[in-house]
Amino acid sequence: MRVMVFVKATEDSERGIDPTPEMTAMFEAMGKFNEELVNAGVMVDGDGLKPSSAGKRIAFDGPNRSVIDGPFAETRELVAGYWVWEVKDMDEAVAWAKRCPNPMPGPSELEIRPFYEMEDFGDVVTPEIAAHEQMLRDKLAGQ
Amino acid sequence: MARDDTHRAIEAVFRIERARLIASLARMTRDVDRAEELAQDALLIALAEWPKSGVPANPGAWLTAAAKRRAVDGFRRSAMARRKHDELARDMDEADDSVAAIEAAIDDELGDELLGLIFAACHPVIAPDARAALTLRLVGGLTVEEIARAFLSNDATIAARITRAKKAIAKAGVAFEVPRGAELAARRASVLEVIYLIFNEGYAATAGPSLVRPPLCAEAQRLGRILTGLMPEEPEVLALLALMEIQASRLAARAGPDGKFVPLTEQNRARWDQLLIRRGLTALARVEALGGADGPYALQAALAACHARARRAGDTDWERIAALYDRLRQVMPSPVVELNRAVAHSMAYGPEAGLRLVDEIAEEAVLRNYAPLPAARGDFLFRAGRLAEARMAFEDAAKLAGNAREREWLLARADACGG
Numbered sequence: 001m002r003v004m005v006f007v008k009a010t011e012d013s014e015r016g017i018d019p020t021p022e023m024t025a026m027f028e029a030m031g032k033f034n035e036e037l038v039n040a041g042v043m044v045d046g047d048g049l050k051p052s053s054a055g056k057r058i059a060f061d062g063p064n065r066s067v068i069d070g071p072f073a074e075t076r077e078l079v080a081g082y083w084v085w086e087v088k089d090m091d092e093a094v095a096w097a098k099r100c101p102n103p104m105p106g107p108s109e110l111e112i113r114p115f116y117e118m119e120d121f122g123d124v125v126t127p128e129i130a131a132h133e134q135m136l137r138d139k140l141a142g143q
Numbered sequence: 144m145a146r147d148d149t150h151r152a153i154e155a156v157f158r159i160e161r162a163r164l165i166a167s168l169a170r171m172t173r174d175v176d177r178a179e180e181l182a183q184d185a186l187l188i189a190l191a192e193w194p195k196s197g198v199p200a201n202p203g204a205w206l207t208a209a210a211k212r213r214a215v216d217g218f219r220r221s222a223m224a225r226r227k228h229d230e231l232a233r234d235m236d237e238a239d240d241s242v243a244a245i246e247a248a249i250d251d252e253l254g255d256e257l258l259g260l261i262f263a264a265c266h267p268v269i270a271p272d273a274r275a276a277l278t279l280r281l282v283g284g285l286t287v288e289e290i291a292r293a294f295l296s297n298d299a300t301i302a303a304r305i306t307r308a309k310k311a312i313a314k315a316g317v318a319f320e321v322p323r324g325a326e327l328a329a330r331r332a333s334v335l336e337v338i339y340l341i342f343n344e345g346y347a348a349t350a351g352p353s354l355v356r357p358p359l360c361a362e363a364q365r366l367g368r369i370l371t372g373l374m375p376e377e378p379e380v381l382a383l384l385a386l387m388e389i390q391a392s393r394l395a396a397r398a399g400p401d402g403k404f405v406p407l408t409e410q411n412r413a414r415w416d417q418l419l420i421r422r423g424l425t426a427l428a429r430v431e432a433l434g435g436a437d438g439p440y441a442l443q444a445a446l447a448a449c450h451a452r453a454r455r456a457g458d459t460d461w462e463r464i465a466a467l468y469d470r471l472r473q474v475m476p477s478p479v480v481e482l483n484r485a486v487a488h489s490m491a492y493g494p495e496a497g498l499r500l501v502d503e504i505a506e507e508a509v510l511r512n513y514a515p516l517p518a519a520r521g522d523f524l525f526r527a528g529r530l531a532e533a534r535m536a537f538e539d540a541a542k543l544a545g546n547a548r549e550r551e552w553l554l555a556r557a558d559a560c561g562g
Contacts, residue, residue: 039254040159041368045418084418086365088284091155098198117357 001114002044003085003093008109009078014051014071022105029101037085042096046083076109090114149194157186160203162282166260167207170319172214175263175281175309181217185210257282258373259319261366264308265334268315273308274337275344276301282369283362293359294344331374335383335440338366342387346394360391371426378435381426386444388423389451392416403548408456420451439475442467461491478507486519494526514543518553525560534560 007013017023037043053071072078081103087093093112102108161182168178185206199205264278276294279285285293291301322330345359367384374380396410405411427448430441446467453459468484481504489497501520510516521536537557544550 035372039369039372041365041372043368044422086361086368088158089155091151092158095152095155095159 001087001089001117003087003090003112003114005046005083005085005093005097006079006111006113007048007081007103008111009052009075009080010104010106010108011075012105013080013103014053014075014078016051016053026101026103026105030103033100036099037083037096042085042087044084044086046081048081049079051080052078080104146194150190153190153193153198154186156198156202157189157206158284160206161284162260163203163257164206164210165281166256166319168210168214169260169263170256171211173319175312177214177217179281181210181214182206184213188213254373255321256319257369258321261334261370261373262321262330263312263317263319265337266312266315266317266330267333268317269308269311271337271340273304273311274333275341276304277308278337278366279341279362280305282366285362293356293362331377331379334370335379338363338370339383339387339440341366342390346390357391357394360387360394363387364391376433378430378433379438379440381433382430382435382438382440382444385423385426385430386440386447388419388426389444389447392419392423392451407450408459412454412456415451423451424448437470437474439471442471442474446471459490461487465491478504478510478513481507482510482513482516482519485523489519489523489526494523497523498527512543514540514545514549514553516540517543518556521553521556525556530560533557 012018034043034046051071055070055072057068057070057072059066059068085093085096087096090112097110097112100110103110164182164185165175165178168181169175172178172181188209189202189206193199261278261282264281265274269277276290279290279293280287287298287302287305290296291298294301321327342360342363345356345361345363364384364387367380367387370380371377371384392415393407393410395416396412396414397405399405423444427441427444430436430438430444435441436445446464449460449464449467465484465487468480468487472480472484482501485497485500485504488500498520501516501523504510505516505520517536517540521533521540524530524533524536534557537553537560541550541553541557544553
């Protein structure tokens with residue numbers, strides 16, 4: 001199964017990269033952990049994200065859209081990075097996540113969320129929806 | 144945490160370590176069965192101790208140390224073989240197998256040990272289907288039941304296959320080491336063949352109700368990723384991974400809602416997995432940077448990449464595909480490659496070009512009863528406007544077709560030729 005692992009933001013990550021010795025040590029430990037993930041065939045993708053001060057939100061309300069500039073206040077709900085892992089089950093994902101070095105100087109959190117798999121969709125994607133998707137894609141390619 | 148949860152958590156940690164643990168123990172004992180038993184013993188010790196002590200900081204080193212201690216005890220107890228093992232037991236007593244020492248050695252050694260296990264499980268002395276089963280068991284960590292389900296076989300057959308494979312390894316005295324020198328290339332080819340066989344069993348299911356079996360593909364991709372992690376400079380290893388990632392990107396689009404096969408040119412490309420395509424293209428770029436673009440897997444990956452890059456079927460670069468097949472037939476000669484080459488040339492340069500090539504190979508013995516050959520010929524003739532001949536070719540193909548669905552489709556094409 002494929003899971004996405006979110007590194008939740010903290011006040012430290014929201015301040016951006018600090019070239020402190022602790023940060024360097026963390027990057028080194030993280031590099032080693034990533035190498036382990038690669039060698040175990042678990043790592044599919046992953047990267048870090050800039051603080052929310054570099055981000056934007058698009059808010060929907062009926063037909064209206066408004067753009068909100070970062071930074072965003074509710075730090076604990078923000079994401080500072082992610083991985084995509086291929087694992088056998090959630091137990092294995094948890095075991096790997098526990099091995100991760102603490103990504104932050106203080107207390108921090110990882111969140112693991114499984115992807116939808118082909119069979120989860122069942123009849124949700126009807127041939128009509130699929131055909132429509134294809135039409136859009138054709139149009140895009142034709143531009 | 145409830146007891147069951149604790150056990151599940153410990154078992155998950157064990158599963159992560161299992162392949163490396165067995166690799167290390169197999170190298171020490173030169174006996175896969177014994178290595179599996181010792182690994183299992185180590186799990187039991189962990190299940191007894193970790194709930195009290197907590198999971199150690201380096202569980203892999205801890206498990207290895209526990210299993211090795213158990214192995215030494217076993218050697219000592221084994222009176223019959225005492226003479227033979229005395230020396231080994233003494234060596235191991237003298238060796239520092241404390242957790243700290245194993246931990247220190249873990250980075251460079253264990254990768255090599257795991258690679259040694261993969262090479263042993265894929266050894267050419269073992270029959271190909273047994274190699275696949277043994278690799279899935281030892282390296283993939285699948286249970287016999289899981290492997291049986293994956294291959295639509297039964298437990299007894301798979302268990303017997305694995306036993307045969309282990310016996311073949313023991314009889315041939317296969318070392319659990321990475322081969323060196325001239326042997327390496329041939330043995331590596333065997334490893335790649337096993338991984339691709341596992342992948343294809345999932346991708347083009349040869350039997351059973353469903354057209355694709357994604358878990359088997361995922362397992363092969365995982366093995367491929369492990370192998371590229373361990374041999375990052377080997378172009379053909381990367382090329383096989385690139386090929387699998389790109390092909391797997393189409394799994395969701397390969398079967399229609401009714402379970403029927405959807406050919407590449409008619410697939411809904413919006414359902415292709417862009418993450419896997421990106422991974423495949425990145426791996427292929429690395430293959431090319433390493434100078435390996437001309438290998439058999441590299442050429443096949445490049446072919447898959449041509450399709451992956453085309454947003455619409457009409458955008459497919461058929462000239463490049465034709466050129467890649469021109470090269471592939473030299474590197475990996477096969478009548479099926481020749482036929483695919485004819486199809487590619489017909490798409491790039493018109494039906495007459497396809498006809499010319501297909502007539503060159505029509506007399507090949509292995510293609511004599513191969514339905515896709517007259518089917519391709521029928522298609523070229525149809526596109527060239529030679530309808531009466533096309534009809535005959537489609538009817539010939541229908542006579543050779545392996546299953547009813549394919550036959551129906553070919554007869555429908557024959558009918559469409561009029562006459």
